[in-house]
Amino acid sequence: MKLLVIEDDDDVRATIVRTLSEAGFSVDVADNGTEGLYRALHWNHEVILLDVMLPGLNGWDLLASLREVKTTPVLMLTAEGELEDRLQGLNGGADDYLVKPYEPRELVARVRALARRATGQVKNEIRIGSVRIDTASRSVFKDEQAVKFTKAQYTVLEYLASRAGAVVTREDLCETLGIENEEEFSNVLNVHIYNIRKRLGRDFLQNKRGQGFIIPADA
CATH class of the missing domain: 1.10.10.10 (Winged helix-like DNA-binding domain superfamily/Winged helix DNA-binding domain)
Known part of the structure; x- marks a missing residue:
């Protein structure tokens, strides 16, 4: 199962990649919004993990552009935990929302849940x-x-x-x-x-x- 992580913080991105790789996922990465959108549009991924504050193109605009073309499940990853931020992400086409910091096990569980939903699976x-x-x-x-x-x-x-x-x-x-x-x-x-x-x-x-x-x- 291939995932795309779009995150500009090197340490955070490395931690996410390590967590997901250890859980058995194949992980593609981008460190800015412009590259992230290109990879999201030109390659197939089971789930996209998307930060909000990105150089080049922020997460909200990236999500809007992606939704014009593809329905790939998107999990928003951000430090912004206010209700309005969560609603903006979900109303903008995100499928789930996880606020930093988060437990690695929860990250993996949410990714698996989105992947199951996309393929019509109900159970693990x-x-x-x-x-x-x-x-x-x-x-x-x-x-x-x-x-x-x-x-x-x-x-x-x-x-x-x-x-x-x-x-x-x-x-x-x-x-x-x-x-x-x-x-x-x-x-x-x-x-x-x-x-x-x-x-x-x-x-x-x-x-x-x-x-x-x-x-x-x-x-």
Whole structure:
């Protein structure tokens, strides 16, 4: 799952990235509003974490421009905790609002909740046939037996499983894994796909030639 953090404070941004990375997310960053809007518009992210006081383009204006084009869930991160500030963010198109300072666990929980909402999940769980994925603990079970995956393999699996029934392109998976070198990405992805099929069955994850990959909704 790929996130975008738009925050100009180096220390705060580093802390957020570390917290989210340890929770298993792939994190893209921008340290100003202009770059943040560009990344938000040109790449796909599951959730955007947006500070208000930004150089170049403030968070309110960035959010307004983003909402003209995309509906990516946005979590506002700001030290401004007054009611009017919260209302401005929510009325402007933000999906949630978190006031600094905040507990890392709450940050992760809110990001996961927004991601679930965006993909139509109600619980921290995805069930496809005999496979169960606990997205909170990042655990995978087949016939209720635990199946081990590396962090990257799990990231690919969860991304595909959350879109069961739809074809996911290689480019989408490339962005999710944060790999920019096309040749390196192709080799790495092929290994991940092989290992997922090896553990969960070839029919669970199918290759659509020239299109991408799909996990059938009734796998």
